[in-house]
Amino acid sequence: MSRDPLGLVSADPGPGFSFTFDGEPVPALPGQSIAAALWACGRQSWRRTRRTGRPRGVFCGMGVCFDCLVVVDGRPNVRACLAPAEPGLRVDGQEGTGHAELPR
Amino acid sequence: MPNSPADPAGTGLDGLAGPDDLTGLDDLADLAVIGAGPAGTAAVNAAADLGLSCVLLDAGALPGGQFYRQPAPGLRAAEPQALHHHWPVFAGLLRRLERHRAAGRVRYLPGHHVWSVSGSAGQWRVHAVGGPEGDTALTVPARAVLCATGSHERQLPFPGWTLPGVVGAGGAQAMLKSGLVLPGRRVVVAGSGPLLLAVAVSLARAGAEVPLVAEASGYAGYARRPGALAANPGKLAEGAAHAAWLLRHRVRVRTRSAVVAAHGGDRVEAVTVARLDRDWRPVPGTGRTVACDALAVGHGLLPQLELALALGCRVRTLPDGSPALEVDAGQLTSVPGFWAAGESTGVGGAELALLEGELTARSVASALGRAQPGENPGRLRTLLRRRAALRGFAELMAERHRPGAGWADWLSADTEVCRCEEVTAQEVREAVDELGAGDVRTVKLLTRAGMGWCQGRMCGPAVARLAGGDSDPAGTRPLSCPVPMGLLAQGADD
Numbered sequence: 001m002s003r004d005p006l007g008l009v010s011a012d013p014g015p016g017f018s019f020t021f022d023g024e025p026v027p028a029l030p031g032q033s034i035a036a037a038l039w040a041c042g043r044q045s046w047r048r049t050r051r052t053g054r055p056r057g058v059f060c061g062m063g064v065c066f067d068c069l070v071v072v073d074g075r076p077n078v079r080a081c082l083a084p085a086e087p088g089l090r091v092d093g094q095e096g097t098g099h100a101e102l103p104r
Numbered sequence: 105m106p107n108s109p110a111d112p113a114g115t116g117l118d119g120l121a122g123p124d125d126l127t128g129l130d131d132l133a134d135l136a137v138i139g140a141g142p143a144g145t146a147a148v149n150a151a152a153d154l155g156l157s158c159v160l161l162d163a164g165a166l167p168g169g170q171f172y173r174q175p176a177p178g179l180r181a182a183e184p185q186a187l188h189h190h191w192p193v194f195a196g197l198l199r200r201l202e203r204h205r206a207a208g209r210v211r212y213l214p215g216h217h218v219w220s221v222s223g224s225a226g227q228w229r230v231h232a233v234g235g236p237e238g239d240t241a242l243t244v245p246a247r248a249v250l251c252a253t254g255s256h257e258r259q260l261p262f263p264g265w266t267l268p269g270v271v272g273a274g275g276a277q278a279m280l281k282s283g284l285v286l287p288g289r290r291v292v293v294a295g296s297g298p299l300l301l302a303v304a305v306s307l308a309r310a311g312a313e314v315p316l317v318a319e320a321s322g323y324a325g326y327a328r329r330p331g332a333l334a335a336n337p338g339k340l341a342e343g344a345a346h347a348a349w350l351l352r353h354r355v356r357v358r359t360r361s362a363v364v365a366a367h368g369g370d371r372v373e374a375v376t377v378a379r380l381d382r383d384w385r386p387v388p389g390t391g392r393t394v395a396c397d398a399l400a401v402g403h404g405l406l407p408q409l410e411l412a413l414a415l416g417c418r419v420r421t422l423p424d425g426s427p428a429l430e431v432d433a434g435q436l437t438s439v440p441g442f443w444a445a446g447e448s449t450g451v452g453g454a455e456l457a458l459l460e461g462e463l464t465a466r467s468v469a470s471a472l473g474r475a476q477p478g479e480n481p482g483r484l485r486t487l488l489r490r491r492a493a494l495r496g497f498a499e500l501m502a503e504r505h506r507p508g509a510g511w512a513d514w515l516s517a518d519t520e521v522c523r524c525e526e527v528t529a530q531e532v533r534e535a536v537d538e539l540g541a542g543d544v545r546t547v548k549l550l551t552r553a554g555m556g557w558c559q560g561r562m563c564g565p566a567v568a569r570l571a572g573g574d575s576d577p578a579g580t581r582p583l584s585c586p587v588p589m590g591l592l593a594q595g596a597d598d
Contacts, residue, residue: 031176036283061275
């Protein structure tokens, strides 16, 4: 029995790349979503809620629940489970509405 | 035999061509199909076979929907069938779709989310948003529309269900199929419904340790309806194969059990599993802790009906409380010119969805005067017989996995019921008990539960039951997905 998902389907992905998450480099494979790349490196938690500041990550995994929101290149409210990882993206965990640092 | 790297899906094609260009979309199509899952793909193929001009719109980047969700092409999976049942069936559908596209009979628009349908039979207008930022508008005019929008998972809250690492069972499956990733190393699978066994097998085959599968109902009840079982030997064999695989690999399956709490700080570290009585009430003293770093949980599937409900399509309630569109023998809803197939007419699985897609195509073609109603009578009889048998099985599954009223005993006062607006069970109960809220809408107005990003898709089933109901809300939402304000303004004169 194969020990990982890539082995199970005999995947031979194209060359990997990295993006940053909260300033740290995260490796990713072509075609993976931001959430998939974060899961692959063991991260499950990347958002804090608006009211109570509780941690959140992927829940529905298909774009319905909006729990996995991240800030991508300064743009808040991006669903990490849908948005493809791309080389050089700057991804940050979202605090509250993601607009805290924007000028009022 | 492994497929060639140039043909990762094993379709016999040199990879899928990109999306079709958008010129000529102003021409009135015979049929617009919303959703490229099993029902939509089968329908568009059969309709194109009958000579209809079709447009296939899909929110996903690749055809297949959730069931046949494909690994991203960049991952170059040589054997995607390792994660899929009946992959050759799907590969065949893709080959036919490509032939119809090449011949110009089908326009395929991936990455386009339909947010509204306006007009009436013969002159529908299907409104979609697409593009990388989701802000490019597109309107497809069509004589007939098929709603093949599929389903999403039903969730019921419990303490700790918002912790990172607690994920939907279907969501874990979707992330695995598309991104080839796991939510954790040691994953408990819990909830109710036939999907759980399939998810547990997938996760374990992909390398996760699955210490336990907890099914809140039982499987014994299936035996009390031998007719539905005898008519569906394939379905029975599928479930039995999953169960046998789990047994062989020493994955424990406990029925009448549930995860009644998840524990952890920034992520889940353990869950409490308890025995349930017949109504899903935890049996006192039976709780025990299971260490894990992820929990995949779900309580069945709910059809996505927003587009159809906005048009006023009639709905029926299935034995598990889920709403489904009423359709006639040809899959036509109560709204003329608007058909539905697959999970939107009641959750029943991919095989049923394929049949219903084909039946829809025949019905649309005869409604448009392009085919005789009874063409190829032998095939028609087979389709109708199989549909009746599979619908029977679907109703049996719905009855067996109907959420028990006692699930609400899992909640503590501070359990967040609405994940988006962070509304607790206590707040919802106060609205119901002290302020007299008796339905989802009133609870929403009083507490904001269901008012957030997901528009009540996650909390709706729980709130409806806490408000005294015993079924899932057939929630009408004016827009089926987020749409930029500028596009709405543009469409005002449409």
